[in-house]
Amino acid sequence: MYAIVKDGSITATGTIKQLFPTTSFAGGVANEEFKKAENVEDVVNGEQKDRTYYYVTQGNIVLVGGVPTQQFTNTAKQLNDRDATDEDGNKVKDADGNQVIEYGLKTSMTNQVKTIANSLLATTDWMIIRKVERSVNVPSATETYRAAVITECGRLESAIAGVSDVDALKVVMDGQNWPKEG
Numbered sequence: 001m002y003a004i005v006k007d008g009s010i011t012a013t014g015t016i017k018q019l020f021p022t023t024s025f026a027g028g029v030a031n032e033e034f035k036k037a038e039n040v041e042d043v044v045n046g047e048q049k050d051r052t053y054y055y056v057t058q059g060n061i062v063l064v065g066g067v068p069t070q071q072f073t074n075t076a077k078q079l080n081d082r083d084a085t086d087e088d089g090n091k092v093k094d095a096d097g098n099q100v101i102e103y104g105l106k107t108s109m110t111n112q113v114k115t116i117a118n119s120l121l122a123t124t125d126w127m128i129i130r131k132v133e134r135s136v137n138v139p140s141a142t143e144t145y146r147a148a149v150i151t152e153c154g155r156l157e158s159a160i161a162g163v164s165d166v167d168a169l170k171v172v173m174d175g176q177n178w179p180k181e182g
Helices: 033-035 105-122 123-136 140-162 166-174
Strands: 004-007 009-014 040-042 055-064 067-076
Touching: 004 067, 009 055, 009 067, 033 040, 040 067, 105 140, 140 166
Parallel strands: none
Antiparallel strands: 004 009, 004 040, 055 067
16 A cells, blocks of 8 residues: 655555556556655554454554554453343343343453363373273373463463453463473
């Protein structure tokens, strides 16, 4: 994406073909001399936060420090669960008359952490079943690994429950430290 910048203002934006539809370029690419002569500058992207945690919508292209910059609005997603409501603010019930819940990021990230832990534990569950059914000992390394998985899951669940904003939740999720089976 390009912008034509004249007298401290953006006069047009688009691809080179959109900005100069009747001009042909050798190899189909405008050279730097042409762009400079026509006041064409590359548009850079403004801040876009992680879409796992934010709704990111594209805004206008504006000059920031003299540089054409694509602006974005980053709106934090819902952190906590809440009752679902309709457009009039009335609570939404399911077919059985139960309140419908809109789950927030804390719930979905807690579920994600539990899923990871369950997946990691599943590879050694057979050893636990074998111990219960046939009294065959579980290797100590496996017991240590399973305890570490359970500890990390608990640590993450507590940390998720304690966050007060989306950025703190991202820090927690980026700090996952699952043990390696060994």
